[in-house]
Amino acid sequence: MNALHTETLASLRRRLASREVSAEESVRACLDRMAATEPRIHAMLTVDEAGALEAARALDREGPDPSRPLWGVPVTVKDALVTRGIPTTAGSRILEGHVPFYDATAVQRLREAGAIILGKNNMDEFAMGSGTENSAYGPTRNPWDTERIPGGSSGGSAASVAACQCFASLGSDTGGSIRQPASMCGCVGLKPTYGRVSRYGLIAYGSSLDQVGPLTRTVEDCAMVLQAIAGHDSRDDTSDPRPADDYMAALTARTDLRGLRIGMPREFFGKGLSPEVETACLRAVDACRTLGAEIVPVSLPHTDAAIATYYIIAMAEASSNLARFDGVRYGRRASGCEKLEDLYIRSRSEGFGEEVQRRILLGTYVLSSGYYDAYYRKAAQVRRIIREEYLAALEQCDVLCAPASPVTAWKLGEHSQSPLQTYLMDIYTLALNLAGLPGLSLPVGRGAESGMPVGMQFFGRAFAEADLLSVGAVLEQALPPVGLAAL
Numbered sequence: 460m461n462a463l464h465t466e467t468l469a470s471l472r473r474r475l476a477s478r479e480v481s482a483e484e485s486v487r488a489c490l491d492r493m494a495a496t497e498p499r500i501h502a503m504l505t506v507d508e509a510g511a512l513e514a515a516r517a518l519d520r521e522g523p524d525p526s527r528p529l530w531g532v533p534v535t536v537k538d539a540l541v542t543r544g545i546p547t548t549a550g551s552r553i554l555e556g557h558v559p560f561y562d563a564t565a566v567q568r569l570r571e572a573g574a575i576i577l578g579k580n581n582m583d584e585f586a587m588g589s590g591t592e593n594s595a596y597g598p599t600r601n602p603w604d605t606e607r608i609p610g611g612s613s614g615g616s617a618a619s620v621a622a623c624q625c626f627a628s629l630g631s632d633t634g635g636s637i638r639q640p641a642s643m644c645g646c647v648g649l650k651p652t653y654g655r656v657s658r659y660g661l662i663a664y665g666s667s668l669d670q671v672g673p674l675t676r677t678v679e680d681c682a683m684v685l686q687a688i689a690g691h692d693s694r695d696d697t698s699d700p701r702p703a704d705d706y707m708a709a710l711t712a713r714t715d716l717r718g719l720r721i722g723m724p725r726e727f728f729g730k731g732l733s734p735e736v737e738t739a740c741l742r743a744v745d746a747c748r749t750l751g752a753e754i755v756p757v758s759l760p761h762t763d764a765a766i767a768t769y770y771i772i773a774m775a776e777a778s779s780n781l782a783r784f785d786g787v788r789y790g791r792r793a794s795g796c797e798k799l800e801d802l803y804i805r806s807r808s809e810g811f812g813e814e815v816q817r818r819i820l821l822g823t824y825v826l827s828s829g830y831y832d833a834y835y836r837k838a839a840q841v842r843r844i845i846r847e848e849y850l851a852a853l854e855q856c857d858v859l860c861a862p863a864s865p866v867t868a869w870k871l872g873e874h875s876q877s878p879l880q881t882y883l884m885d886i887y888t889l890a891l892n893l894a895g896l897p898g899l900s901l902p903v904g905r906g907a908e909s910g911m912p913v914g915m916q917f918f919g920r921a922f923a924e925a926d927l928l929s930v931g932a933v934l935e936q937a938l939p940p941v942g943l944a945a946l
């Protein structure tokens with residue numbers, strides 16, 4: 460039998476239900492794994508050992524509860540989601556020492572489903588980045604190769620799942636931050652439709668783009684976590700009222716891909732795509748064809764404009780959202796200031812890292828009078844065109860496919876001199892957030908050159924998460940497994 464920590468969530472769940480293992484044993488397996496791997500990967504900012512063990516013992520005393528689908532399952536949570544009694548920093552110095560007094564809705568729902576929160580994952584500061592190198596607390600490393608980044612901004616979540624420190628993690632995706640690190644660490648990652656999962660308690664980056672979603676080792680595990688967190692929440696005004704679909708049923712809805720039309724956007728398989736990612740993705744597309752899918756060429760002509768559009772909107776929203784961190788209400792405060800103005804300036808200058816400051820400045824600039832029309836309004840107009848293009852493409856087919864990233868995980872420090880170069884790496888993920896649609900990233904192989912995992916995405920119509928999971932479940936069975944990192 461496999462070591463407990465390497466089990467899938469679904470298989471752990473069965474062993475817990477039959478009392479073959481206890482919740483406490485499951486938590487201990489994860490904590491031991493963390494002790495063994497954290498010095499090399501640094502996926503965690505806080506480990507709540509005492510809280511997790513206490514929760515596990517309480518569950519064990521009551522015994523397995525079939526009505527709680529994640530009963531006894533240890534998980535980790537990106538530090539962008541607030542957790543009651545567990546420090547939450549969003550990877551920033553400005554929130555150092557901040558201990559929230561409530562749980563984000565997604566976290567609360569995990570707990571209600573019986574999951575045990577082991578701790579909080581490292582991340583790019585305020586989710587701004589693509590490699591987890593922008594954390595104020597030092598970078599996370601990729602379990603497949605610790606010289607490389609795990610992707611970002613949910614790199615701590617992806618690394619924690621890939622290193623088998625937990626059975627699932629929650630991330631957040633504003634422009635790819637679940638799908639891209641999932642792909643770089645060989646995990647499954649899902650960005651739900653905007654409004655499908657509550658943003659209540661998610662520390663806001665770009666409020667019109669942010670979504671919370673799962674990172675897991677299998678598609679089935681992803682469905683189990685999504686089932687627990689999806690659905691209406693009256694505490695989030697942008698939460699959609701319709702009930703969540705049956706994602707578990709979706710897993711067995713198909714045995715092949717006959718009748719499915721998969722759109723291949725021309726702009727996603729051309730210039731800029733590295734040969735090793737292209738080869739792995741085209742092989743996966745071939746597998747879809749063999750499974751009976753029809754591959755339809757489609758076009759998303761404004762793909763080139765997506766990066767500029769996204770970064771204008773994301774930075775504008777960030778500059779407004781981050782105004783609340785003033786050294787007075789939360790976290791860290793500069794000492795020895797005489798005037799209120801100095802307190803604001805010094806707290807923010809000391810508390811925010813370089814990338815966050817860059818984005819606050821740029822975001823404030825694009826919103827300022829005189830430039831608003833030229834930048835922000837234009838970006839909002841292009842955003843609409845991009846959304847319409849995605850909807851039109853999804854009329855010609857059932858799902859779209861795309862690489863998750865043009866390259867596999869790069870070496871730490873490789874792009875640290877050029878923020879623009881890392882922004883360009885988000886080309887395949889961020890338009891989906893502008894369109895508000897769901898996307899699933901699935902491991903499809905390893906790069907022939909780097910040996911690192913490659914992920915391919917499927918995009919769907921609004922609220923078509925079940926479709927994406929059913930396609931993912933079939934393809935996952937058909938492809939050779941990417942396996943686990945030998946860490």
Ligand code: GLN
Binds near residue numbers: 636664773
């Ligand atoms: N890399 C993108 C950014 O830095 C996306 C990040 C995210 O999805 N949170 O904005």
